Amino acid sequence: MKTFDKRLEVKIKGINLKNPVMTASGTFGYGEEFSDFMDLSDLGGIIVKGTTGTHREGNPYPRMAETPSGMLNAVGLQNKGVDVFCETVYDRIKSYDTNIVVNVSGSTIEEYVEVAEKINALEKIPAIELNISCPNVKKGGMGFGTDCLMASQVVEAVRKVYHKTLIVKLSPNVTNIVEIAKSVEGAGADSLSLINTLLGMAIDAEKRKPLLSTITGGLSGPAVKPVALRCVWQVAKNTKLPIIGLGGIMNATDAIEFILAGATAIQIGTANFIDPAISSKIVAGLSEYLDRHNLKSFDDIRGII
């Protein structure tokens, strides 16, 4: 049997993670897509695709553009809806030896509540990540994550029906991320993940056309890492919730920067596209760092910036 490095274990409220490394929603499918490349049980957790109340087709093609050290996407929450998830996808993935977290999205409070309630019934899903920060949908999405009142309302409503670990994913497209974080903390969130994508845009100067069908889209990848680190650091200093940091993490060094900024766990997004086994390599890199720096765990250096 495989043995895991016990020094890497972390807790996020109700759940135990083998290690701080999770994969980010929308970038790792349902995990299955990557099982040829790595052992999924190496991971602390997998956040599956954004799931909504009903089937969504998402935005028209083109949905992707590369930018300097980053990429824009405008997928727009394409998914088959929560019922298909519960009835077919869940059965395929429930036995993975890692924490499967469902990224819950919606256009209305009712939709978030409906999805959360249905996921609450699934035994092997220990947590949801409430996506109140998606820049790629016309209604709802980021709107909830950029207003303190709306953010706390949706979290409160979901909290009533969802009884396991409730992670809320925040948007960096705000004037004051600490205020939003505090509202969400007050409304009953167990943990925060940050950041979702930055709102951006790309243009083809020769064709004089936007590169995305939706004109604007969500920026991710190394380009956003400085902004993500700043958000994690600001929120870690000003709330008590465990934080899951993400945004441009490409290797173990980047992951450790987020831990130094105050993150308990981290997520790998865009990097999965470049090296489909990167998340498992980052787990190994974290162990190496502890060895090299002669540390018992990351507890001693978490948030020391």
Added chain:
Amino acid sequence: MKTFDKRLEVKIKGINLKNPVMTASGTFGYGEEFSDFMDLSDLGGIIVKGTTGTHREGNPYPRMAETPSGMLNAVGLQNKGVDVFCETVYDRIKSYDTNIVVNVSGSTIEEYVEVAEKINALEKIPAIELNISCPNVKKGGMGFGTDCLMASQVVEAVRKVYHKTLIVKLSPNVTNIVEIAKSVEGAGADSLSLINTLLGMAIDAEKRKPLLSTITGGLSGPAVKPVALRCVWQVAKNTKLPIIGLGGIMNATDAIEFILAGATAIQIGTANFIDPAISSKIVAGLSEYLDRHNLKSFDDIRGII
């Protein structure tokens, strides 16, 4: 005598620019620093260093960190104050054959007003750029640019004493840049320049220390271009003011993207550090684009996205 490409001429309220290419505040000194590398009269304008009411030492060293396709700075408005500018710097630079614009900064409305009033008296300065978006100062700075009421108050106050072209430089670190832009438009601004830097942070994982003395700093360079384009596009669609676009412009193609998004002029910042003659090369690149696409001027394609 040098002849200039007439097709490139643009107007920003009271001022005529030979071409849309200006250099960004804080990245081009007072112009003098670059005169060995290019002919400053090639430029549409030069925005000089951020100028405050009194001498400022700025933030402690280190003030700079490179990030993926970007850089963070934490200079913090180091400058000798408006009086030294008026008494010594002005005389050295006033005869440049281009528009010299002073970037006016401050911690209080009174300070902005004082600086603007003194610059108003300088015959050869046709415009100021009000910097209500500097992330690197503790008091004032970005605070003014992230709140509609504060933004409109400072612009109104300056408008009363400043009678030439008043450009206001906006921060991208806001939930809704269109709202801020509209407040500033209502308060009497003649033009908007966007964007200033994104608030970011960098950490040295091995030394476990922040890379900037101030921990957080301002992100600029190609990494921010998608965000800058999006801000320009949003504001161009929703206000009537001429817009000066900047953020990550490295070449003529990038500059044209901003024009397509709705900018009347553009500024070159970080790129000056990589090629000290880049702004003059971009002017040439704009002419080439017009040739290649058989266009009479950029008027036909400005804001067509």
Added chain:
Amino acid sequence: MKKYCKDFVVVENIALTPTFFRLTLQYPEKLPEINPGQFVEVLIKEGADVLLRRPISIHDVDEDKNQILLLVQIVGKGTQALSKIQSGQSLNLVFPLGSGFPLRGEKVLLVGGGCGVAPLMHLSRAFNNIGIKPDCLIGCRNQEQLFSTKEYSDLSNLHIATEDGSCGIRGLVTNHPILDKKFDTIYTCGPTPMMKAIAKEALKRNIPCYVSLENTMACGVGACLCCVVDTKEGHKCTCTEGPVFLSTDLKDF
């Protein structure tokens, strides 16, 4: 089909025209089975500014030598950087990706343009392996843009259309009389307008037509949903449910 993420070694990098080059890549072990029309995701290491992998069709496979060939057109930063790779250097690929072309019928026509000719070599070989010599129609601007005609001729009855008439017939592929021969299936890969025109000709003649799309991709493995195409059953992933589709299943085709 199991997917791999592995280093190949560059055996050869030949410039075929100023904008096309061909890479021969050595796999260190036995190659897994690869269907014609499948593709790889290439990691571009050198040459700055490229973040994501680039999808490239598998041009040909040498099962005995455990080599694959890629045929690449220089269009931007990534392909430019890739064109400079030298023999002996390693190249990391995720492969084999996508579903590939189904081998259907006995009289088949393969129509390619631009870098879309790439997968047709492997497809021709696959037909040869089951005893069928396909017809292959290649379109390009002029003779200078034409390459590998010997290789295509070995595996198919090669027909050519050039815009300036410098080789084969003058005109577009859709002007070529070979289209009027009776075929069981048409396969096409190339610029979208060309594929649409061919699909239209096929439809007129009631021949099933498979098109191979080149949608922009981020992951290549069905995870990101960036590469979708609008089909009559809604959005489908080009990278896993394609890149080959029956033209009549697609909207806008």
Added chain:
Amino acid sequence: MKKYCKDFVVVENIALTPTFFRLTLQYPEKLPEINPGQFVEVLIKEGADVLLRRPISIHDVDEDKNQILLLVQIVGKGTQALSKIQSGQSLNLVFPLGSGFPLRGEKVLLVGGGCGVAPLMHLSRAFNNIGIKPDCLIGCRNQEQLFSTKEYSDLSNLHIATEDGSCGIRGLVTNHPILDKKFDTIYTCGPTPMMKAIAKEALKRNIPCYVSLENTMACGVGACLCCVVDTKEGHKCTCTEGPVFLSTDLKDF
């Protein structure tokens, strides 16, 4: 002094140790005057992920051949990429930057460590040109880290301190007895702790000491104000008002 932004051609790239390499760069025209202690800003083209230029001291100048030499230590991405440059390739430099060392006195000591030894070659040559043979003290970990001793010996009385005693005296440069000789001026470049220690020794002996700083820079021409050092008169730009400062003008020194 007028500054230039121009391409040089790499004549030679020699690895001196596993982490140090020396570039010989050919200027296509007559080189402008260059003071010892001045530096260049190198544009790193190859090798991804590097946005800004990298400041590197001018190691030596051959006025007859119109060549300059750079001595570079591999510490990160930029210097790593630069180490791979090959003769014949071009390298774009902004130069000459900074103020350089003033030549002051007749009995002078030059103290260097790490890549800080770089500008001392040109400084030694400048003293030789006015008929002064300086003393030069180089410190490093061990004999393997030592290089170019012949070149330094030709231009100076060379003294060496190694931490393990494998060459010269055992210990740090501050332990070297040469410090007790009477000097008019001391010049030092190297790791900050070393420079501070040398500045302290100089102060004790009442000898003026010039230190050459390696602050992180963005522009190199006095425009960005990123490179400041805290002096007794406030912040000064290392790139234009330095990199050489009189140690007693600096705070923290």
